[in-house]
Structures are given as structure tokens and as C-alpha cells.
Amino acid sequence: MTSIPLPLISVHDGSSARSSLTCRYKCGDACFHEVPNTSKGEYFGDIVKTAMTRRGILKGGAMTVLAVGAGGLLAACSSDPAPTPGGATTTGDATPVQGFDFTAVAPNTEDAVVVPDGYEQAVVIRWGDPVIEGAPAFDFDNQTAAAQEMQFGFNNDFAGLLPIDGSSTDYLLVTNHEYTTEPFLFKGYDAENPTQEQFAIGLAAHGLSVVQVKGENGTGKLTPAFGKYNRRITGTTEFVVTGPAAGSDFLKTSVDPTGTKVLGTFNNCSGGVTPWGTVLSGEENFNQYFANAESVTDTTVADRLARYGVEGAASDRKWERFDKRFDLAQEPNEVNRFGWIVELNPWDPTAAPIKHTALGRFKHEAATIYVTDDDTVVAYSGDDERFDYMYKFVSSRKMMSGNGQAALRNNVTLLDAGTLHVAKLTGDAPDQIDGSGKLPASGEFAGKGEWIPILRTGEDGKGTSLVDGMSAEEVAVFTRVAGDKVGATKMDRPEDFEPNPVTGKVYVALTNNTNRGTEGKAAADEANPRDKNKNGQVLEIDDDHAGTSFTWKLLIVAGDPSAADTYFGGFDKTKVSPISCPDNLAFDPSGNLWISTDGNALDSNDGLFRVVLDGDRRGDTQQFLTVPAGAETCGPIVQEQRVVVSVQHPGESDDASADAPMSHWPDGGDSQPRPSVVAVWKA
Template sequence: MSESTKRKFDLLPMLGHTKGKRSPVTCALKCDNACSGEVCNTSSNAYFRDIASAAVSRRAALGFGAVGALAVVLGGSLSGNVPGGAGLSAAAKTGFDKAKLKFAPIKPVDYTVDAFTVPDGFAWQPIIRWGDPLFADSPAFELNGQTAAAQARQFGYNNDYTDILPIPDSKDRRAVLFTNHEYTNENIMFPATLAAAEARAIGRAAHGLTVVELERKNKNKPWNYVKGAPLNRRFLTDTTYELTGPAAGTDLVKTIDDPSGRKIKGTLGNCSGGTTPWGTILSGEENFNGYFVAPGTSAGDKRYGLSNKATARKWELDEPRFNTNNAGYANESNRFGWIVEVDPFDPSSTPKKHSAMGRFKHEGANVIVADSGHVVAYMGDDERFDYLYKFVSKGKYMPGDSATARRNNMNLLSEGDLYVAKFTGDSPASEITGNGALPSDGAFDGSGEWLPLVVDGVSAVPGMSVPEVLVYTRLAADKVGPTKMDRCEDVEPNLATGKVYVVCTNNSDRGKPGKEGATEVNPRTLNRDGHIVEITETGDQTSTRFNWTLLMVCGDPAKNSSTYFSGFPADKVSPISCPDNVAFDSAGYMWIATDGAPSSIGYADGLFKVTLEGSERGKVEQFLAVPRDAETCGPIVHDDERTVFVAVQHPGEEGTFDAPHSFFPDYVGAGAAPAAGQVRAPRPSIVQVFRKDG
């Protein structure tokens, strides 16, 4: 057995337990085998209650209360929002019949196919790939000659959240691309001859974030990245981040390396994100627990999945801070699990971690500006049976690009109120059977409230100070009784309507012995395919009350009778499973990227367009499929230019360096293997899809 194969199988407690295309390697390296262990949330809080006497009818639940709400829809597809409603798109007035990006849906692609599949009439090409050189002095990528020093000057691995922001006054010909690098798979990155310590060092250098400039001849031509451009930047594990907000400087976050409790090295496990109205990027630190050895005995360690076992990557052998048992490092893991803010237009700026937004396994954060001018961020905690959160800034958004406005807006996420969501259904509990059958009123819906954790700078959680609430947000939320959800991943507001969409990827533990069963907002036991919740705030976005309905209960209708698509005929949708990230186009259509899907039918992950209003509400159409073992991330839809962008993460995940499963994106012909003597490996990449006719 080769060294790379041995490394692979040493990591796989999920081997034989995953469903469909989900790789046990992904489970090990991305989320530290979370599904093989105990659920982190063992609280007995009073979660979701189905009540027959709920006063909210379905008709009221579907009413739109945030008529004047303003949004920046993230993923680069829409922009502009100032108090008074100017930020709403034309679709808010004209409806959803003005789609600019026309295509014939592709058929589902088998998950073993190593190809990037797009509709007829479209073409694709990568913008940038793992290892591409970023700076004038960066070496070219050499698969068999990798070094940590080279990787620190090259594009990182496993790109997830992505956005493309135009550079002002560039006449649509220059932009900056931001992406984060969630994790690494050393099993397929390196040859067996590479020393273990060097492999660990390269892996650390392949984490973090990247900003890179793009250029094109005109808006009808594809983008190319610019090596050596002045805005290019890598954020590494030794990059300094400023911790802001009430937890900064407290004893909960101080270490021997940072007695101030305000300067943190690096960012880890970055998943999805968002883009702010003032042009900064937000990135969520998610599965940080897998990077630390910890005592594993405290309530905080257990609630965040920290344990006293060797990590998969063994960075603790190189840096003492990754073992919190070491003297002076007890708080090091408390310095991760935050929302990160980056200014992509200032390569000398210090990125921030915002403690006011709470610490948990952040999928991302997506911002909307309320009528009042307060900034509101929606956030999901991506763990089985964990919660949905909302942050409301203390200060107000100031439109414009003046120095005063920018200074004001750059501090909006440092202070504010934090809430967690409680959902109530309007159907009798007896009608929520766990098999996906609709209740008698014809919809899964109800009302909800935002339960306070911190308000006006005061803790709303008995027995916990504000810093304690923010550092141990999961423990604080357990005490106030929110709803346990099926892995809230992306949570995004739609600019065209002001409604908010909560993407619940899956939860195969729901209904198992000793675990919570079906609820109206999570209506399916053994939920392997996921669902999407649509929230309508009852006032503007700062309201503490909301109504909700399920947009869809995912799966393949041909093989799974528990699916639901808002009443749209199930035999006329593209099968979809495990929704992960979403974006919106200028007409208000939702675009869904999937991860690990469909678990029951073995199709490749992809990108799907969904109609949200009118007679075709719930219609799902597949736009593209990604290669073998890969997931689809970071969708961006520039429908006015007939262009779509996705981040392709972990292609060929189940292969080894010696026996690759994928050669994406450097195919020879139609996915052929490399020629004799040619060495190639799968390379995570940012891909653009565009019409062949421009």
C-alpha cells in the first residue's frame, strides 16, 4: 500500500457509512467526521412545538411585511441599497417573468463522471486553479516540486465562498475576485515521497483566503486573473486578524502569544460568506474544531466538538497553539468560529473577526439594510440540530463612498444585538408524520420569533455575561429555547422581495432513537436530502417576529415520495438534494449550489435555478454539474452578461495521488487521462460559464 493510500485510510471512520456520492474522505478532512460522533447539541431545551391552536393562518404567513426592506444580495449579482427603497430591484415591481439567462436544463449526471457539464450553447473555462502563481515573484505550480514557500505565493486549495467585485472606473474590464480556502486533502495533493512535516507546512499555506485581480477585453469576454496585480493578496495561518467587539480583550480569548486578546493568527475552516454594502467581504469560520487537540471535558469543548485526540492534519506537532492542553494556549480554540471581514480593495488592511456576531460553526453571514438603516446579518450554524441566528447593528449604514461613510460602515459589525430563531408550526403535531406528507392546510408553515441573546449591550441569558454569550454562543442559545434545525448552511435575503431563505442541507439523525423527531419546519425524519425555509419578517428586518413557509423539501421525486416543491408538479423538476449555497439573479430567481447530493440516487452535485413566485413557484432547473467527487460552491450569477461562476471544491476527493479520480480542470480531450509522462492531479478551481455566442 502506498504512503498516500495509507494516509487516506487511516482517516476514515465514516467508510461504509456515507450515502450516495458523499466521500468519507470529505467527512474526515472537512468536518472532522462530525456524523460519526455524538451530536454536539445534547441540550433538553424546549425546542419546536407543533400546536393546533396557532393563530397564524397560512394566508397570513405568506404576507409580505417588509415592503420597504433594502438588501444587498450577495454573490455579486445585485448591488445598491440606500434607505428609502432604492435598493430594490426592478423584479420587485415587474415580477419573475423577465429572466435574462435562458437555457435548456441539463439531465442529471452520474456522480462517477469526471466532467464539468453545462447546457447546450454554453462553454466553460477556469479563471484560477489551485497552485496558480499570484505575485510577480511566485513560482509556477509544480505538482512534484511543491514547497510551503511556493504555496504561500500561489492560489490556495478548496475554494468555497467567491465573489467578483468591479474595480471602479475600469469600464467593466477589471475586477477583484475573493475566495476562501476551506480545507486541504493531503492524500491527493502530494506524492508519497514528500516528507510529512513539509506536507503539513504546505497544507497550512494552502488554507486561508485569496484576493486576486481579474481583467477582460470587454463584458462579452471571459475573465482572466492578473499575476502580479497590486490588489493580489494571500491571507495565511500567520496573518494577523483584529478581534473586535465585546469579547475582545477579555480573559476568554487571551493566550501566551497574545496577552492582549485582540490579535489572532490566521483563519480556519472558512466556508461560505457574504458581501457588504460598503464593499467588504464576510467569511464564516466553520469546522475549526478539527484543527485542535483539546481536553474535551468542559461544556464548551463538548458543545463545539473539541476532543483530546490527534487531529487529521497533526499541525499540533509543529505549532503548540493547536494543542490547547499546552500551557498558555487554553483559549486558542476560542479565537476561531467567528465571522471574518476583509477589505479586498486595500491590500495593507488588517482583516477583522467580529465577536459581536457570536461564535459557532458559521456557514457565512449575509447582510441586508433595514428601513431603519440598521444592518442585519443572517447566519446559520452548520451542525445537526443547531440554530439560526440574526445580528442587528447598533449603528446605521451610511450610504456613499466618503471617508466618513466608510469609517462608519467598517465598524457596523463590531457592536449590536444578537438573536436566535424559534419556529412554531400552525398544524397539529399529529399531522407532521416524518414522511414528508403535507398537513391538512396544504403547506409546512407557521410563525416565529427571534429570541434575544444580547440586546443593547446587555446579556439576555441568565447567568452569562456578554463575553460569555459571544464566546460560548451555542451554550447561551441552548438556555433560551430556540428551534433545532437540520444544518442551517447558507442564509440569504432576496433583493427582489426582501424574503430570507434558510438552506437546511440535511440531517440523517433526525428521528433516530434518542434524537428529536420530525417538526413542521424540519418535517422529515432521516432527512438526507435537505429542505429550504422561506422567512418573511413581520416588520422591517430588525423585527423580532416573522412568518415562514417551506419553499421545498428536496430529493428525486421519481424515487422519493417525500419531496415537495411549493405545489409545482414534482415530475417536472430537476432532482435536487443537499442544497448548500444560494445566490439570486437580477430578476429574483434563486440559484442553488449542492453538496453531497443526491444521496439517494447517485447524481453529481450541481447548480440549479429555482422560480420563487407565480404559477411556476418551486420549479427547479439544473444548469450545470460538477466533476466526480466535487461539490458546487460560491455561485455568482451575472445574468445581464449571461455568465455564471462557481467554485469547484474537492474534485477527485476519493482518489489518491498515485491513482487520481479526476483530472479537472486540465482535461486532455473529453476528460481523458494524462499522456505518458505527463503528471496531472485534480485542482480545485473557480470556473466561469458563458454563452458561446457571447
Template sequence: MTPQLLPLIAAPRHGSRSRATCHYRCNNACDAPVPNETAHPEMRDLVEGTLARRSLLKGGAIGAGALVVGGLGSAAPAAAANGAAGRGRQTSDVGRAAFTPVAPNRTDALTNAPEFTHNVVIRWGDPVEADAPRFDAHAQTPEAQARQFGYNNDYVGVLPLTGRSALLVTNHEYTDENLMFLADTYDDATVKKIAMAAHGMAVVTIERGRAKGSWIRSNHRRARHNRRITVHTEFAFRGPAAGHELLRTAAEPTGTRVLGTFGNCAGGTTPWGTVLSGEENFNGYFDASGAVDPANATSFKRYGLATAAATNRGWSSVDERFDLSKHPHEAYRFGWVVEVDPYEPGSTPVKQTMLGRFKHEGANVTLSESGHAVAYMGDDERGDYLYKFVSADRFRRGDSPAARAHNKTLLTRGTLYVAKFVGDGTGDGEFDGAGTWIALTSDTRSHVPGMSVAEVLVNTRLAADTVGPTKMDRPEDVEPNPVNGKIYAALTNNSDRGVKYPTDETNPLASSMVRASLDAPLTSKSGNRNGYVLELTELGNDHTATKFTWDLFLVCGDPAAPETYFAGYDKSKVSPISCPDNVAFDKVGNLWISTDGNVLGSNDGLFRVPVAGPDRGRVEQFLTVPFGAETCGPLVTEDQLSVFVAVQHPGETDGATFEAPSSTWPHTDGFPRPSVVVSYRR
């Protein structure tokens, strides 16, 4: 019989997130004590009352001509507002094309701006490897799932191949057994083994469709690059921590190899053509059947690892290495950034220890003017930090095998930093200031007294705690803009902001406006529930610099609410936006934001926002995802014709089951299937 791992409860918990999402994805992290117990200042002594002053500044109050759309008492831009200079309505270039913003809605469909359409590229269960069988939801096996497209796709990367083909690389973050399995069909062990095979990553060959900007899945039997990476795939450790005693286990005593990856959230494509993937909520996969060695207690607590009771996964019942009582070092082997070469399907994926170990949302690499590889990363936890890595060696240009081999070593040597922010101290009502990147370790020298290089990298949170960085509100995707060189970080939300967490210039919101449904009124709630987007400028626009300035580019929420801010843009002409999660950029430098957990009553969506010129801060909603889903990805292709998104956990609402789903998107079956979608102009 399929185990019912979650009571069927109807009330949502955090915004539009269901109890099911909190349970399966992050093991109810918001209910647990905050792992960061340090007393580091959160800027509360620097600036007080900036929110109240902000409402008196330009853009702080909604304009008199605000429109009301779809029953939502908020500003929404009219189609006529899209006639900005330099934008042609007929162009297929998604960075410059005008479109009619999508109104807030709760429909069980992917809804594009009317000038655009979309097609599904690949769904959960579709064949990936050459010998993969056709998907049958009523007769699943671990062996079949390990060769089919996994569950809950998150990051999306598209890398050029030849001619009209490309390689689609995705993460498979987590599983929801309530929605995956028909009751009374599988025993407990089989359910767990199938779920394990549905985690990880996939490399899929795709090709251009007939419509301009469309993409379809290539025949998997002839696609030699296609590959599934699961919990059982062998990885190699690289960098200074490889071989350290904390990475050694009885099954793998060298500490240089590890099986699998899971909890993979966002990622990034490197300039040398590999894909990085962040292992995020790995802690929820381990449990303890008995006492745990007290030598690990401090680290386990800081990383939120359970040591007293079973987690929601219970994988230790089918794979002993997930039992911390028996194999405590196994937990140290997860929480890394993994690097996969999609062009070499037989290559061994790598876990890059030089990038540190924490709840990686992802890692995004750019090249400095001096040729150093610089990776930006966020630790997606309430009260945790932003990080940066700068390589010791320089990028080699060219397509020769020697150049590519060299570039694939760039993330193994360099310096890892953590960010400390300060306000400008002027009390001017602006959310801005300066900051410093504090060195934690290089590959040869630790900057943390009492910790070796390897210890800093394995227990990066503990190391960072010692140098006084700034606690942030769930720093998720952190990406450099390839056009203006600035760094944009999505700080999704913190419902405890203003309650357990103080307000300050970097973390400003003491209250925010939320809505139970499209028909419900806005109500004030404590905490930063709508999130914001941080904009960083490195000193001299040099990504290797150790100083930066910052401002809050967006303070998200309903434009009718006084605390919201859209980079000074007219609030009567923007779409409401809540809970920014992942970010991306198009060729002209526009910021694209996907959301997760919208608290304004609408489905989550994807938004385009110019970051410069007269339209700076003009948020326009490009699409919404189906009921119960989260918008992941996103990615705008180099030719600017296609926008990819991963639709994660459609229909993941409380009480929904395989037999009684709340969504059937993409409406090819009687149950929901997480899928990758591409949008393009009609």
C-alpha cells in the same frame, strides 16, 4: 514520506460524500455525538403526520407525464418547458434566459446547459501575489503556497474595481493531503506546513475576457490588490469580546490579535464593499497531548473539540498553539465571522465578535429600510440554530472615506438573536408557521442570566441553549433575497432525522428516497437525506423585526418520491435536487442553489429556481460539477452575464491519491485542481 492520513476505503458514507470528504473537511462530525444535548422541543408536539397529508395536496404527487432522463427515474423538464412568459431564449441575462436543464450524470467534467459554456478563472497553485513562483506540484513549499491560490475554494465574491477589472475573493476551506502530494516526496512537517498555507482566503484581480460574460485572471505581477490570507496572517478582534480573558493566550496576552483563519466555508459581500467569511469546522484542527483544564470542558464538548486524542490534522506537531493541553484559549479564537477589505491590501482583517462564535457557514448582510445592517447566519451542525444580528448604528450612503470608515464599524455594535419556530397548529398538511427572534445579547447588555456580553459571544451555543431556540437540520447558507425581501436558508440534510431526531413541521422528513447510482433503483432511507430550503418573511418585511412567518419552499429529492415538494409547482417539470448547500440570487430575484452530497446518484450541481409568479418552485439544473466534486459559491454578477462557481474537491473519492486520481479535472494536469469557474451564454 507523505503520511497516509486516511485508509483507502471504497464505500461512501453520507450520500455521494466520500469518507475522505468527511474525514478532511469536518473531522467526521456525523460520527461524533451531537454537541447539542438540550431537550428543547423540535416541534414534534405541534404537528404530526404532515408528510402524509402533503402527498394529497397540490404538487404532492408526480404528474402522469413525467419524463425519465439519463436513467434516473425522476421528473426532468423538457426544453419546451422553458418557454415561460417573459423569458427570451436568446438573452444573455442569466436570470431570464431559457436553457435546457442538464440531465443527471457522473461525468468527470463541468457540464453546462447546452446554451452556455464556461472557462476556468483560477486553479489551486496559480500565482496570486506578485512574487509568487509558478506552481510545481512535485516541488511544493510552504513559502510558495502562501503566495499561490489555496486549496478547496468555497465562497466566491466579485467586487467591482475599475473599467473591465474586478476583485475575486474566495475562501480556501480545507485540504486533502491524499490528493495534493506525491508519496515519498515530503516529510510530515513539510506536508502540514504546506497544508496550513493552503487554507485561508485569496483576493485576486480578474478582468473581462473576449467572450461576453467571460472572465480571466489578470497578470499577478501587476495586480496590486492581490493577496493571500493564511493561518499565519494577523487578524484583529473587534466588538465586545475583544480583549476578554478567554481570547488571551501566553503568546498574545491582550486578547485583541490572533494569527490566521481556517475552515472558512461560505461568506457574503457587505453593502460597504468588504467580504465576510465564516470559520466553520475549526474544531477539527485542535488536539490535546495531555489533560485539559476542566474549566473548559463544557464549552469544548458543546463545540465538538477533541480533548483525548489527536485530530486528523495534527497541526500541533508543527505549531504548539493547536494543542489544547498547552494553549486551551487558542480554540476560543476561532469560529468567528471574519471581515476582509479587498480594496485595502495592507489592511488588517478583522474577526467580528458581535456576530457570535459557532460553526459559521457564512454571514450575509442586508440593509433594513431604516438603514440598519442586518446579518443572517446559520450554525452548520445537526441540531443547531439560525441567528440574526441587527446593528445599533445606521448605514451611511456615499463613497467618502468617512462614510466607508463608519460603515466598517456597523458589525461591532448591535443585537444578536437566535430563532425559535412554531408550526401553525392547523394540521393542514402545510409546512408553515411563525417564529420569534430571541435576543441573546446587545453590545451593552446580556439577555442570558449568568453570562456577560463577552461570554455570550464567545460561547454562543451555550448561551442560545438557555433560551429555547429550535433545533434545525444543519442550517447552512442563510441569505436575504434583494428583490422580495424574504430570507432563504439551505438546510442541507440530517441522515438521523426520524431516527435520533423526531419529525415535526419545521423538520418534516421521516424518510426519503435515495439512489446508489444512476442505474440503481430508488430506495427508502430513514432521515432527511435530501434536505430542504426554508423561506422566512420578516413581520412587515422589516429585517429588524423580532417576529416572522415561514414555510418550506422546497422539500428536496427525486420528484418521483412522494415526500418531495417544489413550492406547489408541477413535479413533472422540475429537475431532481438533493442536499442544498449555498444559495444566491440574480437581479430578478431567482434563487440559485448549489448542492453538496447529492444522494440521488448524480454529480452535484447548480440550480435556478423562481420564487414568485407562475414558475415559483420550478427547479432547473444549470450545471453539474465534475466527479467527486462539490458545487460552491455560487454568484451571479450584477450585469447578469456571468455565473461563478467554485468547484471544490474534484476527485475526492475513497481510494483516490495523487498518483491514482479518480478525476483529473480541469484536465490541465494528471491530478485534480480545485478551481473557480465562470459560465456564460455561448
């Protein structure tokens, strides 16, 4: 293939290639703003100064659901592939990696999804495609909110495939719709004067979609179909609040004086398929939707808003002009009703989705589930902000096996009783970390950790604070403040957590943090070993899942393999693909890790990578696909027959808009770019 020059993309913070326009609408310009965590809580730098003067298996009644959500047998890649009998791939004398072999895709700037030779691809569903029977055909120039409420939403992120009982080829595809980029939704968009209909379309384009898809024997193709489970969740869908913050004064508004019902969900980033067949979704950068924080005069309230990055006067979307709930001057508690883990039962289109307050409120990237041998359920979640924290929730209830209604009724309450913890890490060689990314003398970055309990929720749904000076409701609603108080470790944007279904080890994508080690900010430490970290790293945790202790190592310190500050689990760096800004994670059944990226800082498109975790090829990292120019790779699913990815914000550039698109993916010609879900399979 011939690479084409990538149109100008503003490198707005000196690292990520994400355009500043994307940053504005996706995360509220987080990179341009002061870091919300100004706490003086302990971090590795403090520990250095002081120092110097069990494994299980994922299981459950819906094991087939979990297997599909977690991965499949798709296969080995190598920078120098040499196929061997049985479909394995070897590199020199290295141990073969089982599965289909492929030649790694080279970095590129194509306006296309680029897959390895010998693989095919097809779009599954696009923004605007019908989800509900009777939905009108998509018409970019004549959009309506009524139509969008029945159509596939914008900027799909997480994707999960749930098998439909009685069929070997049919699934429910459940996706998040993280955010809207209004200059790419509407021609002639006036950011200072949006219309009422544009506001309503934006509300409808957020949320989630549930759509039945039909597979084909012998290929990985998936085709949407109308089915009884098809459903759209939008910015006006009613949610039920459970856990210790339900009914709290912090959640009460004039529309909902009970504090137990919320309209809508926003900025849903990644998620997870539970072993009991539901879907979890994380509300992430919710702060940007709310206006007039500067009008708040109560200093305690103002400090709490600032800790969550809620600031300024008018919002970018100006939604407060059309609905007072987005105006903090009129509804100061509305913002507290977002930032939760959402659970959706896709098998009951009449069931209200749930916001689980026992898991804490922060910028959740996702929540993923691990089940111990005694059926204890553990939920892991990262707070995707520079210098914020890693959390886990250990349920006090046991998962019930089986696919029946009794099991489901029990299991959808598992996240409403238990203990929420925040992570504190220490390194094995703190005096050897200087911010350069240089390996300690041991040849690896490693250490120990502790899960500090901060909130316990009882069987009655009432909470008990485990943090001095904070009530249970305060810990649930202002969880970041609780983490500050107990000295949690400040991380480099902890995003997706994924437990390995083979080994039980837990992996965390730490995307980047260009503020690390800068003036007044936390210094580099062993888990975050580089100052001005623009490429990110992947953390490997060997956790006592239901307990409070763990050990950890860095699996990958990402970037250009030829750079001295990169590390690939000890594997030969001349044989790996460049990787930057790890975001979402997935596994195949053999236990190989798959990483999707967001904001590649190496002047090429984002992609999906496979990493070997064990043996003499530990750290072997190969690129399986790349997404179009300006796009982000999201929601990877790795199955036996196919890989599925969400292609988010294709063609978003500071030099483009709906009036002057830089991308025409996926439909070609002079069409507008459309976020889409794509399936890839071996020919």
C-alpha cells in the same frame, strides 16, 4: 454525452455521497460523531405535545458591488423549454421566466463541468496559480510553503466579484479556501507522520485570496491579472478581534496575552459581499484542528469543548506537533479564537482583517447582509451542524451611503454594536407532522417564528448578556450554549442565508440531517418534516428584519421528485430536476433563487439549480450545471454576463489519492485534480 460510472464513494452516513475522506478533512468526521447538541431545549416535538394535552430593498453606497455579488440576469431554464420573443422561457401555459433560456442539464457522473447546450465555460483560476507577482509556477511535485503563500489556495468555496471603479470589465475576485485534504496535496502522504514543510504548506493553503480578474466584452470569460489589490490571507495572517469578547480571558494565550490578535483563519466556508464593499467569511469546522481535548480535566471547559465538537487526542493533521497553539493541553484558549465571522477589506492590502465577536461564535457557514429602509444593517448566519440554530444580528449603527473613505470607516464598524438573536420556530399544523414528509392539510409547511435576543453590544464594544446565568463574554464565546438555554429551534444543518434583493424575503439552505427522529434525537417538525433527512430543504422567511417576529414556509423539500416526501413549492414535480443537499444560495436581479449542492444523495454529481419563487411557476427547479465527480458546487455568482462557481475537492474519493487520482479535471491528461473557479456564459 455518455455518463461514466462514478468510482466508489463511501456513503458514510447512509445519505450524502461525500466521501468519508472528504468528511475527515473538511468537517472532522462530523457525521461519524455524536451530535454536539445534547440540550433538552424546546423543539417542535415539545410544542406538539403541549398543543395536544416586512419587506425592503437591499441598498448601500456600493450598490454595484452588491449587485454583482447577489446575481444577474442569467436566466430561465425549463425541463420542456419553449423560447418566446425576448428570451423568456415557458412550460406549457405557465408564465414566462425572463432571461436567457436553457435546457436543464441531466444528472450525470462526468469528470467535467457540464453546462447546457449553447453555453461556454473556462477556468478562471486554479489551486497553485500565481496570485502575487513573482510567485513561481505551480509544481505539484515540488511544493513549498513560500510558494503557496503567493499562490491560489486549496479548496476554494465562497466567491465574490467586486467591480473596480473606472472599469466595466475588471473585478476583484475574492475567495475562501476552506480546508486542505492532505492525501490529495502530496504524493506518498503519511497521515501519521506529516512533515514540517507539509504542515507549513497546509497553513498557507488555507484562508482567502484576493486577485484582480479581467473580463472580456461579449463573453463571460475572466482572466487573472496582477494588481495592487492582490493578496493572500493564510493561517498565519494577523487578525484583529473586535466586540464583546475582545480582550476576554477566554481568548488570551501565551502568544497573545491581550486576547485581541489572532493568527490565521481556518475552515472558511461561505461568505458574503457587503453593501459597503468588504467581504464576510464564516469560520466553520474549526474544531478539527485542535488536539488533546481529552486531557482537559475542568468539567466546565470540557463540556464547552464537547458542545463545539472538540474531542479526542491527536488531530487528523497532527499540526499540534509543529505549533503548540493547536495543542489544547498547552494552549486551552486557542480554540476559542476561531468560529467567528471574519471581515476583509479587499481594497486595502495593508488592513488587518477583523474577527467580529458581536456576531457570536459557532460553526458559521456564512454571514449575509440586509439593509432596511432606514439604513439598519441586519446580518444573517447559520450554524452548520445537525440540530443547531439560526441567528441574526441587528446593528445599532446606521450604514453610511457613498464610496468614500468616511463611509467605509463608518461601515466597517457596523457589526461591532447591536443585538444578536437566535431563532425559535412554531408550525401551523404540528399535530399533522409524522416524520414522513407528508404535507399538512393546508398543502404547505408553514408557521411563525421569534428572534430571541441573547447578546447586546454597546457603542463602547462592551456586551450585555440577555441570557440568565451567562456573562456577556460567555454568550459571545459559547453562543451555542446560550441558544440551548433559551430554547432555540434545532434545525437540519442551517447553512447559507440569502436575502432576496427584490422581495426582501430571506432563504435558508438546510442541507440534511440523518439523525432527525432517531432514538434520543429531536423529532421531525414542520420546518424539518422528515425523519432521517438525507436530502435537505430550503426555508423561506418573511422577516421583520430589524424586529423579532417572522413567518416562514418551506419552499423546497429536496430529493427525487418522484418520491412522495418531496415538495417543490406546489409546482408540478414531473417537470423539475432532482436536487439533493442544498448548500449555498444566490439570486439574480429578477429575484430567482440559485442553489448549489453538496453531497448529492441521488447518485449523481453535485450541481447548480435555478428556482422560480413567485407566480404559477413557484418551485420550478432546473439544473443549470454539474461539477466533476467527487466535487462540490460552491460560491455561486449569477451575473448578467456569466455564472461563476467554485469547484471544490474534485476527484476526492476513498479509493483515490494523489498517488492514484480518479479525476484529472481541469487540466486533463494524467494531471492531478485541482480545485478551481469556473466561469460559464451563453455563447
